[in-house]
Amino acid sequence: MNDEPTLIDLTPDDLPRIKDLEDTVWFEVQPGGTPQDLADDLDFRHARAAERGGAPLPGEPDQERPPLAGMYSAYDLAVTVPGPGGGLTTLPMDGLTWVGVHPDARRKGLLTRLMRDHLHRIHDRGEAAVAGLHASEAAIYGRFGYGCASLDVKLELGRGSELKAPAWLVGEADRITTHVVTLPTPEGMTALHEAHLACAATALGAVTRPESKATTWYRDFPKSRGSKEPRRLMLARRNGTVTGYAVFRRESKWEDGSPRGEVSVAELGAVDLASLLALARRLLDLDLTSKVTLWARRLDDPLLWWAGGPRAAAPRIYDSLWIRVVDLPRALTDRGYAAACEVVLDVADELCPWNAGRWRLTVDGSGAATCVRTEDAADVELPVAALGAAYLGGRSLAAMVPALSGRELRSGAVRELSRAMRADVDPLGAIDF
């Protein structure tokens, strides 16, 4: 690389060089893909890049615009978090995506510059108090203050697997009807978005797509999906009202003259257990298939236990949503708590210095909190990443504080905070973004 790259806003005019960078970084080239294909996927309000300086290098075409050395973008998402009194609440989340640094520019601190830019811009905009992401590699984002807040539990069930749900629930599931439509028609995408929002509001950890991307999220690229069918949407209805949905696609396979089709379920949401059961029973009984893979479930998922537990459902576990507290007092007061507590936190946060230092977090008996600056002695020292990891209530701060080089300075304070932040159930894995 020649000169130091300059950070710039990206616009639709940059699509050709965005595609050049993306193809080089990810080497997942879509057959027949064009720069214009990326236009709907990017949110140009958030798309930023590092533009390379200097003259073209030997072998490079002399283009009007220099190549990009790195880029990122983000979506205006929402995430469902613990609310006061055991309820749930949905908050804005700035979802980082499209992070890539050119192979020639890597390990020279460019991602570090881009991350500072991203987090400082979120803070300056003041729209979301937390940021989130899916990591391509687990070792990257802890250093930038993100903590892994939920797991992606992948379940694999054979066709016809028996789901041993209680009899009362089976009776209710029998009264749910399901039907399948093909995506991405405008009607299908509208129905999907409505179901997605309704179900996400009832599921801890669920991430929701922005309105602006609702119709384009699942665009179909027939050339690159190979032998897989287009995505399908299964909707569950009770008395005409949609109560759940699944986004899935099948891949036809045959072995020794027998059908061995595979079903991959990218999203499965339900506002109640009966709808979840009805959708799962239908997905497990699709003709010409032998295996159903369900992504982004949770370890205490009823489906896993109805199916017979870990031995039967072969769970594979990955890190799902990484959360970064960007505006600490807002983030800690926007969510609710399971128990009263009063602790002084001493937070380490180099990248977002406005969060660093001592904060008094006071939670009342209803689970609502205040969080104010204080000069009082700290009860707990902890890195900001620990608050991100505990944010959805799925991970125990008591386990994390010593593991993440935190320290308890008042006996019992970590336990108090840990209990207050915990949720009753595990968070669901987040949708892809």
Ligand SMILES: CC(=O)SCCNC(=O)CCNC(=O)[C@H](O)C(C)(C)COP(=O)(O)OP(=O)(O)OC[C@H]1O[C@@H](n2cnc3c(N)ncnc32)[C@H](O)[C@@H]1OP(=O)(O)O
């Ligand atoms: C939210 C998302 O979009 S996730 C997608 C992330 N993108 C990718 O994985 C695409 C392929 N990889 C890349 O484009 C690049 O290697 C990136 C973006 C991961 C890293 O960019 P770089 O500019 O090389 O990172 P940078 O030089 O700022 O490194 C900062 C630190 O992170 C470390 N680091 C960077 N990438 C990795 C990694 N993959 N694994 C472990 N450590 C890493 C560096 O060693 C460095 O550590 P140090 O501060 O102790 O020296």
